[in-house]
Amino acid sequence: MQTLNTDVLIIGAGIIGASTAYFLSKQGLQVLLCDAGQSGTKASGVNFGGVRRQGRPLSQMPLAMRSHELWGQLSELIGIDGEYIRCGHLKVAFTEQDMDRLQAYNSSVASCGLDLQWLDAGQVHSRYPWLSRDIVGASLCPADGHANPRLVSPALSWAAQQSGTRLMEHCRITSSCYDGRHFQSETADQQRIQSRFVVNTAGAWAGNIAAMFGEAVPLTEIYPQMGVTEPLPSIMNVVLGVQGGGLYARQVARGNIIFGGSRAHSVTAGYARPSQQSVSMLLSRLAGLIPGIANAHVIRFWSGVEGATPDLNPCLGPSSTTPGLFHGFGYSGAGFQVGLASGEVLAQLIATGNSPIPIEDFRIDRFTADSGKL
Template sequence: MDVIVLGGGLMGTASACFLARRGARVTLIERNRVGAGATVASFGNIRRTGRHLSQLPLAHRSLRLWAGAEKMLGRDVEFRATGHIRLIFDEGGLADMRAYAEAARPWGLELEELSPREIQTRFPGLGPDAIAASFSPHDGSGNPRLIAPAFAEAARKLGAKIVEGAEIGTIRHTGSGFLVATSKGSFAAECLLNTAGAWGARIAAQFGEEVPLEARGPQMGVTEPL
């Protein structure tokens, strides 16, 4: 085996898929079910607006991948380029928004500034208190429930082994690779990829790599027309 991937969220399943596409022999180990951790609890935003400027080249590339995800994975993961809006409620926020828009333009991100009238015309469901908005028309969202299983299935079709419900016992470096003992057997590979999300710091610490990682949950409300 060439690579063991620890963690079956979006990062792990996508890594397994792209590694398998390049001919690597991959085993992905997930302690629960694929996509059942932080991935499924995310907002699902596929956005570039608001990113640190240095992240924008990667965000542009990510958006292009999401736009072709259905063709690449063979199923609809509900990516929709419906746009991303950020509402502004005070003059300080407006100055920050304009400064960011100006700084992001050389990085390839064009943002629209909307007036209160334009906000109400284009998004009548929003409240009337915003004094302006920043709108990125090509950003959007995907379905976080669908994306990790889709990548896992695509990886499996390419020859990757997907092991779910496997609690990790011990992980050790053998000198020539890694040996991972789990509740579903032991697995060995030359390389170990740590994509365990909120639990990733514990794995890294076993190899002397301290990662300052905190688990925090954002507030989210999911709505639909009633």
């Protein structure tokens, strides 16, 4: 059995794993980035592409704000713009009760620097005449936006490689243990990897890696369902969300409107396909939000597989059982925007032992009986 030696083994080459590899390689560490499939083709490459801070819980705001800074440097980091646009994120309300919830949220994050703007019904209809007349109010975060995950996630892996990372695709880790000095990990194709550190960024499959080190996490699979229309005249100048969930949408430069908000049907663990029932529900919601595109042709539906935690917060930081092991998973369908800062945090923890971003709420052991959080 061939043995590969490296400073850091990263399991999972999505946006968080690739970001971690990039920042570690920039600091001179030897990094091996492994993925069971191809880099950036799971949830990191097939998600909606929203790059928003609005709507995130207060505990995630420091991470989201740092990521916002890094997104502003995207071209410098990965060599392309990734179709990243800061067009604003508009969250709309259809009822007075949802308006109250939106305003309560805005008050709770007032000190975070989001520059949220409250719009009443008249202002919404004046600025966005293509939206439903049933909307009673909205909150605008003007510097949020969207990007193309099919470009950004693979480009991060490329940038990491340019900085010295070694990428191994179709390399599934079947076992890993810590011998007191090094991690000994084995792959499905009979290779052994010896490393000083292991980073678990395996997405929906990260619970299996954590279990190898005695860290049981109540991680469940979710299957966000999305669709895309034919190219349409440009009408949307903002990313849309609805208070209470159920629908989100954005329009790209080519005119296609990308939308989502329902759940696909799970065929078997790790896989999903569009559900006829949820497709019909999603199309009805979209037509209700943007009446002018009710007759537009939808050219494709798809889904991805993401790992979700009970509190919808990620597991980010050091292992509770094993020195040198770090986790970054469980983003519950909202990891694309914070992926860059998550990778930076993990790299800082490995290289220096600390990070300026508070991550106490993201401890992996918070779900255990003795954590005090059950």
